[in-house]
Amino acid sequence: MSIVFLNNEFMPMEEAKISPMDRGFLFGDGIYEVIPSYDGKLVGFGPHIDRMNQGLEMIGIQFNWSHEQWQSICQQLIEKNGNGNLGLYLHVSRGADEKRFHAYPDNVEPTVYAFAFDIPAANIPDKSKVKGYRVATTQDLRWQRCNIKSTALLGNVMHFQHGHGQGYNETILFNAENNLTEGSACNAYIVKDGVVITPPLDHQLLPGITRHMLLDILRKHSDIKIEERNVSMEEVMSADEVWLTSSSKEIAPVIEIDGKPVGNGEIGDTWLAAQTLYTQHKHDY
Numbered sequence: 001m002s003i004v005f006l007n008n009e010f011m012p013m014e015e016a017k018i019s020p021m022d023r024g025f026l027f028g029d030g031i032y033e034v035i036p037s038y039d040g041k042l043v044g045f046g047p048h049i050d051r052m053n054q055g056l057e058m059i060g061i062q063f064n065w066s067h068e069q070w071q072s073i074c075q076q077l078i079e080k081n082g083n084g085n086l087g088l089y090l091h092v093s094r095g096a097d098e099k100r101f102h103a104y105p106d107n108v109e110p111t112v113y114a115f116a117f118d119i120p121a122a123n124i125p126d127k128s129k130v131k132g133y134r135v136a137t138t139q140d141l142r143w144q145r146c147n148i149k150s151t152a153l154l155g156n157v158m159h160f161q162h163g164h165g166q167g168y169n170e171t172i173l174f175n176a177e178n179n180l181t182e183g184s185a186c187n188a189y190i191v192k193d194g195v196v197i198t199p200p201l202d203h204q205l206l207p208g209i210t211r212h213m214l215l216d217i218l219r220k221h222s223d224i225k226i227e228e229r230n231v232s233m234e235e236v237m238s239a240d241e242v243w244l245t246s247s248s249k250e251i252a253p254v255i256e257i258d259g260k261p262v263g264n265g266e267i268g269d270t271w272l273a274a275q276t277l278y279t280q281h282k283h284d285y
């Protein structure tokens with residue numbers, strides 16, 4: 001049985017109830033985070049909470065718990081749900097209003113919900129032990145605020161389903177200029193001649209915490225060159241390697257795009273070097 005946190009109380013998930021007038025339910029009006037935890041150790045906790053607080057500020061939800069408050073909730077969820085490989089889902093919606101009206105209401109109490117769920121074990125930096133992703137492509141048809149980690153995820157859900165429905169593991173997205181933005185639930189990278197290239201942070205993609213940590217680790221602990229710049233569809237289709245990153249995937253190597261092999265169809269050496277360093281340094285954050 002899973003124990004969840006709702007509005008200052010821990011309880012079995014079956015007992016957690018929210019108002020049908022909650023704006024998270026009616027409008028997707030909220031912000032969320034997912035923080036990975038392996039054997040009770042959270043990865044990237046500080047940057048995740050900072051991103052959530054920035055998101056709440058961007059959408060005008062006045063709610064700013066300290067890192068210590070969130071840390072205590074995460075630790076209790078880990079203790080109550082077992083110490084395995086967990087994702088900690090944290091969610092703050094604007095709260096329940098008396099009527100359904102688009103304008104932000106005054107004086108409603110935000111709804112705070114958090115739960116733990118199983119995630120895959122952390123990647124082992126070994127080509128024979130990691131899953132190679134097969135992905136589909138499609139045009140990115142989401143909104144112009146993809147940098148906000150909003151709970152309104154229907155655009156992402158529909159893009160994920162596009163690939164999933166055809167048996168793919170993910171869908172990577174291209175804007176109207178045919179430049180790569182990200183995946184439906186992850187950031188995306190190519191490797192060409194040993195250089196790691198990823199789209200720059202702007203309104204078209206989420207500033208992933210795994211992305212932040214990975215680029216920082218590579219800059220600090222390796223000679224691998226990094227470019228943050230536009231990446232065309234042609235470059236993706238002729239890349240030596242393609243990777244995806246997210247909190248639950250770490251660095252996922254892509255071996256096939258729309259049925260065509262990436263590079264020679266094998267997991268690459270630059271992935272191995274990057275995942276090795278990420279495994280060594282991810283707990284520095």
Ligand SMILES: Cc1ncc(COP(=O)(O)O)c(C=O)c1O
Binds near residue numbers: 034187205209246
């Ligand atoms: C659309 C999107 N981009 C990128 C990411 C990766 O973010 P992070 O590394 O913080 O998990 C996610 C994670 O859920 C996502 O949903």
